[in-house]
Structure formats: structure tokens, C-alpha cells
Amino acid sequence: MPESSPLHAVIDIGSNAVRLRVGALGHGGRLDVIEAIRAPVRLGQDAFGRGRLGEDTLARALETFHDFRQLLERKHVPLTQVRAIATSAMREAENRQVLIEQVKAETGIVIEVISGTEEARLISLAVRHALPELEKRNAFLIDIGGGSVEFVVLARGQVTALESLKMGTVRLLSRFGGEDQKRFVRLLDEFFDANAGKIRELVDGAPIDIAVGTGGNIEALGQLGRQLLDTGSPKRLRYGQLKALCKRLDALSYEERLEQLKLRPDRADVIIPASHVLRQVLKLVGKPDLLIPGVGLAEGALLDLLQRRRGNAHQDALAWAASVARKxxxxxxxxxxxxxxxxxxxxxxxxxxxxxxxxxxxxxxxxxxxxxxxxxxxxxxxxxxxxxxxxxxxxxxxxxxxxxxxxxxxxxxxxxxxxxxxxxxxxxxxxxxxxxxxxxxxxxxxxxxxxxxxxxxxxxxxxxxxxxxxxxxxxxxxxxxxxxxxxxxxxxxxxxxxxxxxxx
Missing domain, CATH: 1.10.3210.10 (Hypothetical protein af1432)
Incomplete structure (x- = not known):
């Protein structure tokens, strides 16, 4: 068996940013990411606020794809080994086809708009690869994106239920955000309560041993836990620590989060809805500890692309069918x-x-x-x-x-x-x-x-x-x-x- 496979690449076109991952399968079939780039193109601000992408946003997105195309050429990654996937914002933007056609015409990259279900599958693939110990536990996966939040229930490594809800951070910020932060937090909690029944139904009373969080905001919360609460590791948070983090973040203004916490401008605003959604979800499923493996949709899609011949999607489909048959x-x-x-x-x-x-x-x-x-x-x-x-x-x-x-x-x-x-x-x-x-x-x-x-x-x-x-x-x-x-x-x-x- 060769030590590594040829380089492949994935472009994740999210609601809050566009990400590029370049990598290969290394020794033992493990994912080896050699290039990870994030471009702060917030498609969701237009898509969720106006229902379409503005000219400036389209221009920034197109420029990002040109930059990524040049990097792929330097890394000698052919377009046949590149997958570009778009999620919530592109699913909802009326003029998404404009960007899809421009990107294809000018860079040769083909954008694929995927469903929330496929998004959840790819995220769970990345998590199961990063945390093989989940094969022996019941886990609840939470991926907080800009437009949607994906939930996956794993029973000893097998997907038994999943849901994609429109409660991503950029969407919530566009819908409820304003100058009054206390009112914003109250509206967030009320909105979550209205959707809690769907999450309860997803878990269906099953005991959850551990929670796993993915996405840039959850990773930022892990880092803030170590920075502000001395948790020891950015890879794990207890419910009590997350609750304390929420209070600390709520007490700071946007400018203070920028200056005191050194958060990026496009993170300092969405960290508030992210922290409250995460807190409410963990409370709902029994307050388990949260693992933060540092992987997400982009890594899952890259892994899926590299392992495609091994039939990951096929096995996921059959495992899911078996779960539905039992239900x-x-x-x-x-x-x-x-x-x-x-x-x-x-x-x-x-x-x-x-x-x-x-x-x-x-x-x-x-x-x-x-x-x-x-x-x-x-x-x-x-x-x-x-x-x-x-x-x-x-x-x-x-x-x-x-x-x-x-x-x-x-x-x-x-x-x-x-x-x-x-x-x-x-x-x-x-x-x-x-x-x-x-x-x-x-x-x-x-x-x-x-x-x-x-x-x-x-x-x-x-x-x-x-x-x-x-x-x-x-x-x-x-x-x-x-x-x-x-x-x-x-x-x-x-x-x-x-x-x-x-x-x-």
C-alpha cells in the first residue's frame, strides 16, 4: 500500500466563509491536510437578508475562486480531483446560478449545491474519522454553520438520526440582531424553544454519552474556554464551562470582543448566537461533555472524495436504511x-x-x-x-x-x-x-x-x-x-x- 494518495481538494462554500482544503490519505488511511485556507466571504448576509447575492459579494466570491484556482495549479491538483460544495446560503440565494456559471466559466471549477442531509453525512464522516472511539459510544453531533445547524445521532458509530435546522449564526444575526444585546439573547432563546421539540424527537429518549461540536464558532469557543476559564484544552468543554462562557461573552460589546478577546470581525458578532444555540442544545440532550475535534464539512468532503472508491456513501445509505427499518x-x-x-x-x-x-x-x-x-x-x-x-x-x-x-x-x-x-x-x-x-x-x-x-x-x-x-x-x-x-x-x-x- 502506498504511503499517501494523490492530492485532492475541496472548496466549502459556506454562509460565513469559503474554505479550501487540500490533502491526501496518509499512512493507515488517515487524512493528511496540507493546505487549509479560509476566505471571509459572507454569502449568508445577502442570502438570508435579501434572498439574493449582491454584486459586491459575487465579486468577492469570484475573486476567491480565482485565488484558489491558482493555488491548486501550484499544488498540481487537477480539476478532476477537486470538489466544490455549497450549503445553506447558496441553497436559498435566488441568483446562485450567476455565481455557479461565472465560477465555471472563469476557473473551470464546478459548484455543487448539496442538501442539509448530505452536509450532515459529510460532517459525521469527518467526526467518525477523527474520533474512532465513538464506535463504542452514543454521541450527539452538532455543527453550527452560518445558515443552518446540523444534528446527527450516532449509536456506536452508526448514524441513526439526523436533522438540519435553519438556525445558523448569520441567519439568526440577520433576523434578530440589533443594538439591544439583551433583547437579542432573549429572542435567541425563544427561537430555540420553538425548535426544541424537533431535537427532542431526534434523540427520542436515547442516552447520550458524549457530544461533539464542529464548525469555526465551536472551535473558537473551545479556544476561549482555555483563554478565559483555564479549561486546559481547546478540545473539550463541560456544560458548566460553556454556560460561564456565555455569561462572559454576553457582558461584552462587539468592540470589546474584538479588542479584549482578539476575535476576528466576522467571528465577534456570530459568536453570541453560536454560544447560545450550543448551550441550549447541550442542556436539551442531558448536558454531556463536548468534544471539539477541529474537523468539519470541508474535511468530511475531502475524506469522502479521497475514499470514494471504498463506498462510504453506499455504506452510509444502507446503515441509514437499516435504522429507518427498525424505526x-x-x-x-x-x-x-x-x-x-x-x-x-x-x-x-x-x-x-x-x-x-x-x-x-x-x-x-x-x-x-x-x-x-x-x-x-x-x-x-x-x-x-x-x-x-x-x-x-x-x-x-x-x-x-x-x-x-x-x-x-x-x-x-x-x-x-x-x-x-x-x-x-x-x-x-x-x-x-x-x-x-x-x-x-x-x-x-x-x-x-x-x-x-x-x-x-x-x-x-x-x-x-x-x-x-x-x-x-x-x-x-x-x-x-x-x-x-x-x-x-x-x-x-x-x-x-x-x-x-x-x-x-
């Missing part, structure tokens, strides 16, 4: 059997369906979660499952992939929607073809476990260029499975474009 009390034996059969069909029929390898994961997720709607109501459970899967955050897949696989689950039974149906309206021709093929494979897999006793042990598919033969081997007469499969034959033939013979 909605899915019949796991049946779901696992449908999953196993669906993947056999996908793999053996690849020359026929021609679907991209990525769709194998979407079929796997659909098989694992196709019955979560029963938790709501058995009657029409496919419709309830579609609603749940469309609305909930999903790890490891894009928004478009989530919509597609949720629609596959929606169409697992009953009559398929026709071409004019509103369900299919968001899909272009290629996506509709993928949907129909995945739906047919899922329907067949469900049919092959119709009796829910795991009777089908193996599937053997053969294609002679004209006809598809599907033979199932197992125990028992499999009559119910044969009847159910034959009912799906017409849909499967339409999807795959060839006559099908089914033998059990």
Missing part, C-alpha cells in the same frame, strides 16, 4: 429476502436492463424499505411509504435518487401510473425508463417471497438474445410465488423489452 418496525426477515432476490435479479439481468451500477443501491434500498408504510396503515401502505421516503432525510444518495427510489417503492403494487400521471411528471424519458425497470425488478422480488417464508433459495436467469428465462430453486411447491410472479410478467416484459419465461 418503522419492518419485517426484517422478509425485507432481507426481498433484498437478496432483487439483487440477484439485478446482477444476472444486467446485460438486459443496462442500468447503471448506482441503481443497484437504489433497488437495494427500495427492497429494504418497501414496507415501512405499514407502520402508518396497512391499507395503501405503498402510498404511505412513498410519502415517508420522499419527506425524510436520506444519507448517501442525492435528492434526485431519493425521488426515484421512493417512486419505485410507491409502484411496488397495484396499477402502474400512466404517462400523464403527475407522479411521473418530474422524470425525463431516461429516468422513466430507469424507474420502470427498477419497479419491475422489485415487484418480481416481492412476488418471489409472497408466502413470506424464504422459500426461494436461488434465482438463475438466462438470456439467449430473444427471451429471458427466470428459474427459481427452493423448498416447497412455491405455487403462491409462481402465481404472484406471473401477475408481474407483463410489467417485467414491458420494462425489459423481451418475453419472459418464469419457472419455479
Amino acid at each position: 418503522y418496525r419492518v419485517d426484517r426477515e422478509h425485507a432481507d429476502q426481498v433484498r437478496r432476490l432483487a439483487l440477484q435479479l439485478f446482477d444476472q439481468l444486467t446485460p438486459v436492463h443496462g442500468l447503471p451500477a448506482r441503481d443497484r443501491l437504489l433497488l437495494e434500498l427500495a427492497a429494504l424499505l418497501h414496507e415501512i408504510g405499514i407502520f402508518v396503515r396497512p391499507d395503501g401502505h405503498h402510498r404511505h411509504a412513498h410519502y415517508l421516503l420522499s419527506a425524510m432525510p436520506m444519507l448517501g444518495i442525492s435528492n434526485a435518487e431519493q425521488r426515484l427510489f421512493a417512486l419505485v417503492v410507491r409502484c411496488q403494487r397495484k396499477k402502474l401510473p400512466d404517462g400523464d400521471d403527475a407522479l411521473l411528471a418530474p422524470l425525463d424519458k431516461a429516468a422513466r425508463e430507469r424507474w420502470l425497470k427498477l419497479t419491475a425488478l422489485l415487484r418480481l422480488a416481492i412476488a418471489f417471497d409472497k408466502e413470506r417464508r424464504g422459500g426461494v433459495a436461488e434465482i438463475h436467469c438466462h438470456f439467449d438474445g430473444k427471451r429471458i428465462e427466470i428459474r427459481c430453486l427452493g423448498k416447497g411447491d412455491l405455487l403462491l410465488e409462481r402465481w404472484a410472479a406471473l401477475r408481474q410478467k407483463d410489467i417485467a416484459e414491458k420494462a425489459l423489452g423481451h418475453p419472459i419465461d418464469i419457472e419455479l
